[in-house]
Amino acid sequence: MFGGRRKQRDDLFDRSFRECVDCGADVYVLAEDCKDCGTALELRAS
Numbered sequence: 001m002f003g004g005r006r007k008q009r010d011d012l013f014d015r016s017f018r019e020c021v022d023c024g025a026d027v028y029v030l031a032e033d034c035k036d037c038g039t040a041l042e043l044r045a046s
């Protein structure tokens with residue numbers, strides 16, 4: 001769970017994007033790799 005509760009709009013945004021483990025860029029959850037640095041990211045079921 002996350003530390004704090006944000007606005008609903010930000011919640012939806014956070015569900016659609018995740019942070020690249022390598023460069024920290026916002027990567028769409030359904031993308032297989034980071035568009036910024038090209039690091040392959042694991043797809044999450046949820």
Ligand SMILES: [Zn+2]
Pocket residue numbers: 020021022023024025034035036037038039
């Ligand atoms: Zn990256």
